Amino acid sequence: xxxxxxxxxxxxxxxxxxxxxxxxxxxxxxxxxxxxxxxxxxxxxxxxxxxxxxxxxxxxxxxxxxxxxxxxxxxxxxxxxxxxxxxxxxxxxxxxxxxxxxxxxxxxxxxxxxxxxxxxxxxxxxxxxxxxxxxxxxxxxxxxxxxxxxxxxxxxxxxxxxxxxxxxxxxxxxxxxxxxxxxxxxxxxxxxxxxxxxxxxxxxxxxxxxxxxxxxxxxxxxxxxxxxxxxxxx
Numbered sequence: 001x002x003x004x005x006x007x008x009x010x011x012x013x014x015x016x017x018x019x020x021x022x023x024x025x026x027x028x029x030x031x032x033x034x035x036x037x038x039x040x041x042x043x044x045x046x047x048x049x050x051x052x053x054x055x056x057x058x059x060x061x062x063x064x065x066x067x068x069x070x071x072x073x074x075x076x077x078x079x080x081x082x083x084x085x086x087x088x089x090x091x092x093x094x095x096x097x098x099x100x101x102x103x104x105x106x107x108x109x110x111x112x113x114x115x116x117x118x119x120x121x122x123x124x125x126x127x128x129x130x131x132x133x134x135x136x137x138x139x140x141x142x143x144x145x146x147x148x149x150x151x152x153x154x155x156x157x158x159x160x161x162x163x164x165x166x167x168x169x170x171x172x173x174x175x176x177x178x179x180x181x182x183x184x185x186x187x188x189x190x191x192x193x194x195x196x197x198x199x200x201x202x203x204x205x206x207x208x209x210x211x212x213x214x215x216x217x218x219x220x221x222x223x224x225x226x227x228x229x230x231x232x233x234x
Contacts, residue, residue: 129200
């Protein structure tokens with residue numbers, strides 16, 4: 001049975017689609033990416049961009065409550081801040097021109113170093129996916145060790161019919177040669193060469209404007225959850 005926090009239901013009504021005005025706001029922000037302009041229009045961001053994303057997250061918490069119990073969908077914590085970290089970037093534009101959220105397994109605090117699900121909306125593009133985008137060195141070693149010691153468990157995830165139909169396979173960068181310590185003719189070399197372990201689909205922005213977008217996100221996330229679980233376990 002799907003349940004939710006009554007307070008969330010009161011604060012964030014059921015998702016009915018991103019407003020077209022929200023995407024238009026992000027387009028205008030791209031042309032006026034400076035603090036004075038954003039401060040003047042911040043209420044538009046809160047109402048047309050941030051709030052719809054929070055409604056989507058709250059609706060996902062209900063929709064996936066029984067299928068992904070271990071993953072946290074929190075309207076307050078899951079959404080990324082609009083502010084860019086410009087400390088080490090040549091691009092000093094202070095604001096992101098997209099809205100995004102990530103969802104980790106409960107207890108995993110660092111969203112950059114733990115497997116999870118990811119959602120990204122910007123004018124012209126929607127991305128849905130999951131996995132581990134940039135594994136640390138020790139994580140990559142653990143992943144490869146698990147692929148070698150228990151290949152069937154890994155192959156059950158990546159060879160699933162729904163997984164292959166939705167994502168095709170594991171995406172991201174791949175080594176040109178066998179990783180150090182593995183022979184080039186290893187039976188799992190195709191999988192051991194991966195440097196990243198994530199999957200995703202890119203969609204046209206029009207899909208996020210509809211109420212049915214909630215179901216599309218939920219179905220895509222359900223298909224990615226087995227990979228997230230496997231990564232978290234290894």
